[in-house]
Amino acid sequence: MSSHYPFRLKTLLTACAAALALFVPASLQAQTAPPPAGQHAALSDPAKSASASENKPATEGASIQANVNPTAQKGLTGKAIDKVKEVAKSAGDIFSRVPCLPSKGSKSMGSLPRVASKLVAGQPVVIVAFGSSSTQGYGSTAPEFTYPNRLAAQLRRQYPSADISVVNAGKGGEDAPEMMKRLQTAVIDLHPDLVIWQVGTNAVLRNLDPDATARLVEEGVARIQAAGSDVVLIDPQYSPRVNEHAESAGRMTKLLGRVAELRKVGIFPRFAVMKDWHEKQAIPIENFVISDGLHMSDWGYACFAQLLGDDIIKSVGQIKLGVNVPSDVRTYRPM
Template sequence: MRRFIALLLCSLAFAAPAGAGEPCPRAPTQLLSLPATRAALAHGRKITVIAFGSSSTEGSGASGPDRAYPAVLEGLLHTALPEARLVVLNRGRGGEEVEEMMARLETDVIATRPTMVIWQAGANAVLRGMAPAAFHDAMADGIDRLRARGIDVVLMDSQRAPRIVKAPHFERFDEALRDLSARLHVPLFSRAALMAAWEADGTPPAAVIGPDGLHHNDRGYACLAGALAQAVVNAAGPPRIAGR
């Protein structure tokens, strides 16, 4: 059953998902640990996924809100897990860095009682010259607050866009997220690794980044959502069928 779902998601991700325009390049396997989500699926409980972050979560560069990655992710998960009672809420807000996200963590995220939070951060910290140590500490505080409530946390690093890679010391924010992932035992879904694999497969960053040199285009968001959906389903597994 899990192999069937994985193959289904591969076909959705690689064979022109909605908004992609062209087939998605091959994505590397990224392993996530989602115990709360897996338990909710197994017991038929409602699953609320919150996509938390800044403009590339909100969907800047997409042709409409339905082409932002959270909306596409929700559709893919409904297709792969049709029996799941699942919703994906977009809590991205353009221009924010981690300190501004922390100011709304309680009201926009925790108060909703999510099962899983996908936390995209780092791009604005890079562009604004935030101290990597301050970024690291603020993220650690937020992760601790989420996990104390039994919420699955998935970190997401920055897209490999021209404006990001030209910024001084952008690698230090990737290092901070990798350290947080290893030290706090929370999974990291790496767009850096994803886009490197896409490029190796013949799809350069320019094909999935819009004309502003920073945000994904529709294809980039769709292919990101496809790879993320595959990782979520692989980690959470299919829901248990009642009576079997």
């Protein structure tokens, strides 16, 4: 089932302020708040992946009487203010970049002419993130930390006057055979300007034939292109569970790269990028993969979305400047 989470920091802060007014009596609202709650661990420190703690609201009664102990009043005030700051910080995290480097020798993913033309014309841009559980966001601690929502926040920050929608059409457990069955209704019928298709991981884990998967993906890309959308493919993730099937994973990534070359669409080689994090940048796997050995953590999704967003912005910028970007030039492919 498709889902779409628009997050606007200003709206959230307004709602938080209103909530604070309900928790704190008027006579205490002017008091100074205690130090703000700590930052979201997974986004401020790659070595941690914990969701923000929640403080329970007071349940001593429907209202606070005037003769309540001042110390108790101060404690209630502090808890309410801390809660507001915690919610605001969580919302603000989607607008923050994580300390994340691209792999060496990165290149443009190629041409995204429809997205660029829509932005130049000031028209709304619709992006569909199509895929399985890592698109849906399994492993993230909150909806705003899935890769589609982090990507949406980044693009809206880059193009503040643009109307940009990112639809999450991820469904856990699926691969090309299941995705092709809902390609029309979940993707093409939405008339997207860009389709980001994450595929191949479950095919590797289920020991499906990589060649058959590649043929289905090529057919799907052709249908998406015929509908007029730009396309970017995303290959499997580098993780312990996938690496148990190293031969199949290697063949899958090569075949998806070949599909991108033949159909002249972009590709974000997630497997190579994540491998670079571990082997070249010395980032422990547990920093970007959760304990199941398969799905990405908040930090992993954040870095992935950030690098993908950087490439989309770069490609759109080149087209807007009139630079001829060959469509078969793909991101992060080694020379």
